Amino acid sequence: MKRFFYGLFPLLLLTSAFGQDWIRTGTGLGVEKVRIAVPDFKAASQDPKNTELLKAFNDTLWNDLDNAGIFDLVSKSFYPLGPVGAPTDVKFDTWSSPPPNAAMLAFGNLGVSGNSMSVQGWLYDVKNVTSPQVLGKQYSDAATTEAARITAHKFADEIIFRLGGGIPGIAESKIYFVSTRTGHKEIWAMDYDGANQHALTHLGSISLSPRVSPDGSRVAFSSLTKSGWEILMYSLELDRLVTFPRFGGTNLSPAWSPDGTRIAFSSSRSGDPEIYVVDASGTNPKRITSFKGPDVSPTWNRKTGAQISWVSGRTGLPQIDIMEADGTNAQQVTDQGYAVSPSWSPNGQFLVFSWIRHYGPGAPGAQDIYLMDIASKQWVQLTHDGGRNDFPYWSPDNRHIIFQSSRSGGMQIWTMLADGTNQKALTTSGSNTQPNWSWK
Amino acid sequence: MQASAEIFFEHERWGRNLAWSAGLHVAVVGAIILYAAFASGGRGQGWGSGGGGEAMGVTLVTTVPLPAPQTQTQNVLANESKGVSQSKPKPEVTEPEAIPIPEKNAKKKPKHETSASKRKPEPEPVEEANNVVPFGQGGPVSGPYGTFSAGGAKGGFGFTGGGGDFGTRFGWYVDTVRRKVSDNWLKYEIDPRIGEARRVYLVFDITRDGHPSHIEVEQSSGVPSLDQSAVRALQRIDTFGPLPSDYSGNKVSVEFWFDYKR
Numbered sequence: 001m002k003r004f005f006y007g008l009f010p011l012l013l014l015t016s017a018f019g020q021d022w023i024r025t026g027t028g029l030g031v032e033k034v035r036i037a038v039p040d041f042k043a044a045s046q047d048p049k050n051t052e053l054l055k056a057f058n059d060t061l062w063n064d065l066d067n068a069g070i071f072d073l074v075s076k077s078f079y080p081l082g083p084v085g086a087p088t089d090v091k092f093d094t095w096s097s098p099p100p101n102a103a104m105l106a107f108g109n110l111g112v113s114g115n116s117m118s119v120q121g122w123l124y125d126v127k128n129v130t131s132p133q134v135l136g137k138q139y140s141d142a143a144t145t146e147a148a149r150i151t152a153h154k155f156a157d158e159i160i161f162r163l164g165g166g167i168p169g170i171a172e173s174k175i176y177f178v179s180t181r182t183g184h185k186e187i188w189a190m191d192y193d194g195a196n197q198h199a200l201t202h203l204g205s206i207s208l209s210p211r212v213s214p215d216g217s218r219v220a221f222s223s224l225t226k227s228g229w230e231i232l233m234y235s236l237e238l239d240r241l242v243t244f245p246r247f248g249g250t251n252l253s254p255a256w257s258p259d260g261t262r263i264a265f266s267s268s269r270s271g272d273p274e275i276y277v278v279d280a281s282g283t284n285p286k287r288i289t290s291f292k293g294p295d296v297s298p299t300w301n302r303k304t305g306a307q308i309s310w311v312s313g314r315t316g317l318p319q320i321d322i323m324e325a326d327g328t329n330a331q332q333v334t335d336q337g338y339a340v341s342p343s344w345s346p347n348g349q350f351l352v353f354s355w356i357r358h359y360g361p362g363a364p365g366a367q368d369i370y371l372m373d374i375a376s377k378q379w380v381q382l383t384h385d386g387g388r389n390d391f392p393y394w395s396p397d398n399r400h401i402i403f404q405s406s407r408s409g410g411m412q413i414w415t416m417l418a419d420g421t422n423q424k425a426l427t428t429s430g431s432n433t434q435p436n437w438s439w440k
Numbered sequence: 441m442q443a444s445a446e447i448f449f450e451h452e453r454w455g456r457n458l459a460w461s462a463g464l465h466v467a468v469v470g471a472i473i474l475y476a477a478f479a480s481g482g483r484g485q486g487w488g489s490g491g492g493g494e495a496m497g498v499t500l501v502t503t504v505p506l507p508a509p510q511t512q513t514q515n516v517l518a519n520e521s522k523g524v525s526q527s528k529p530k531p532e533v534t535e536p537e538a539i540p541i542p543e544k545n546a547k548k549k550p551k552h553e554t555s556a557s558k559r560k561p562e563p564e565p566v567e568e569a570n571n572v573v574p575f576g577q578g579g580p581v582s583g584p585y586g587t588f589s590a591g592g593a594k595g596g597f598g599f600t601g602g603g604g605d606f607g608t609r610f611g612w613y614v615d616t617v618r619r620k621v622s623d624n625w626l627k628y629e630i631d632p633r634i635g636e637a638r639r640v641y642l643v644f645d646i647t648r649d650g651h652p653s654h655i656e657v658e659q660s661s662g663v664p665s666l667d668q669s670a671v672r673a674l675q676r677i678d679t680f681g682p683l684p685s686d687y688s689g690n691k692v693s694v695e696f697w698f699d700y701k702r
Contacts (some may be wrong), residue, residue: 034615103615125612127611130608131686161681162681165616165677165680166678166679166680166681288475344573349676
């Protein structure tokens with residue numbers, strides 16, 4: 001009997017060691033999704049440009065709905081034959097019964113005449129024959145591929161807004177990040193789906209942690225200047241740097257309050273890095289932490305603006321803490337390993353952060369993205385696929401998380417749904433880090 | 441010979457050095473062990489003393505209240521069969537039989553209303569299995585009803601408003617409401633000692649802009665934490681999205697029930 005237990009013991013150790021890190025169940029997998037069919041839009045004119053624009057439109061619309069995280073897109077191979085370009089073309093029972101078995105149908109047409117393009121789009125509830133129309137939209141714009149993409153984004157966002165419970169879609173949102181593609185770490189911007197990547201700054205220095213303002217007009221970031229690390233401000237409306245006060249010391253990781261009136265950042269102007277809050281113009285600095293050890297990476301409660309989460313080194317290794325926005329009631333929410341880069345969800349319920357849960361010599365040391373429900377302090381691991389995963393940031397719709405990962409070799413920017421599924425790389429060239437999602 | 445004596449002499453001196461060396465090694469190892477045992481404790485106190493906060497326990501969970509996994513349930517009443525049980529009334533009953541519409545008061549069991557005066561003595565009904573649908577209560581669900589289930593818990597609702605046809609005209613909106621409420625119902629808020637509870641009914645209005653308002657417990661489950669979790673599910677929702685533009689009313693009223701079974 002004793003020997004049996006001795007035999008069993010290492011086995012138990014093994015199962016508990018391997019069983020702990022791999023939890024893929026129950027994190028909102030298999031959320032009931034709307035089954036939607038999206039047949040290609042029909043060409044409404046014979047213009048030679050039509051084919052090219054139609055393809056850009058159809059691809060973009062499909063990707064936007066696929067990325068939204070609330071739809072189950074019916075595979076095109078199940079669709080009945082014949083194009084659907086107008087309401088009269090819809091045969092309800094062929095769409096609502098198997099094989100498509102769709103609940104919703106998005107269809108329409110795109111026509112080009114001269115230099116202008118017009119798009120008509122509908123969303124039908126095909127199980128409701130008597131009053132099927134949920135949405136009917138008409139767009140006109142210049143006949144360019146870019147305009148076709150934007151129109152598709154707009155139509156996708158309308159559909160997501162209606163069927164996603166009043167949460168605006170993110171197809172028109174932007175992502176700001178740091179890229180080394182020009183030889184220096186500069187601030188870059190791209191569309192939410194990775195298209196249209198372009199550099200914003202050309203400072204020839206090192207620029208880090210871009211944070212766009214809630215109104216989308218300015219990007220705050222930290223950069224190595226002649227006087228050390230300072231917060232700089234880039235105006236997206238003027239396409240140039242605008243003045244922002246220098247504080248002295250090392251100033252890092254700016255974060256906008258949700259109403260856009262204040263910026264929190266870490267500054268070592270008084271010695272130890274501490275969290276400061278200034279007005280959006282950089283005036284009126286207030287120090288809100290005074291702990292031994294570094295305090296960095298603030299992030300505001302994006303729903304209320306009344307709390308700040310940050311990374312504190314006061315107990316040794318960096319841990320995630322939460323306090324009121326005036327610095328009171330500080331509370332540590334992680335108590336092991338090495339936890340950094342918190343980002344607060346738009347609905348105020350969740351924190352997402354990067355965590356090396358077993359840190360130190362001999363520990364596995366995987367760095368992964370974790371999500372924590374703030375009220376209950378329960379957490380769940382979102383990435384498992386190797387590499388170092390860091391700098392998670394929420395999308396404005398509360399359904400997506402963007403982060404940087406080294407799993408494919410170099411550092412690249414990845415996106416996933418907030419339950420950890422549907423992970424995709426958005427960038428491929430150079431080293432791309434520290435992503436930040438626009439507020440709308 | 442002289443040479444070998446030299447060698448012997450040197451060997452003896454080297455042996456003493458070896459003893460010194462071994463002694464020093466032991467001393468260094470001993471010092472490291474002592475340092476690890478005592479010095480680290482002192483350092484920990486010094487580093488931790490600056491903190492004014494309080495550490496919270498963190499537990500590993502398999503579920504986090506993200507959109508809960510859920511499956512569409514098959515409503516036992518939502519089929520074409522009229523029911524197969526022996527409770528079928530005799531044809532002697534001449535009064536037209538009213539099939540109760542399970543609307544707002546679906547929680548009360550609909551009863552057959554046949555006038556007692558005209559009823560003739562009937563044979564004793566055969567004992568039914570619990571899951572047999574009584575005659576007249578089968579058939580398609582009438583009215584804007586729906587159900588959901590999530591991890592053993594279930595919910596359902598009815599819409600009233602406008603001409604009473606909101607649910608049939610805007611089924612997609614009803615589905616959105618159902619998804620959104622079930623996504624926001626966090627079952628860990630319910631007292632873990634509760635295994636099963638009576639159904640809790642909430643009523644609320646959805647305003648024109650999609651905001652839930654006037655959230656009230658219409659009928660309590662008797663379990664305060666379950667009632668509270670249902671109310672909080674609604675309070676957590678900012679908007680369901682604006683009411684459909686074709687809809688003329690200013691608001692719709694919703695009755696939403698939550699069944700809880702662990």
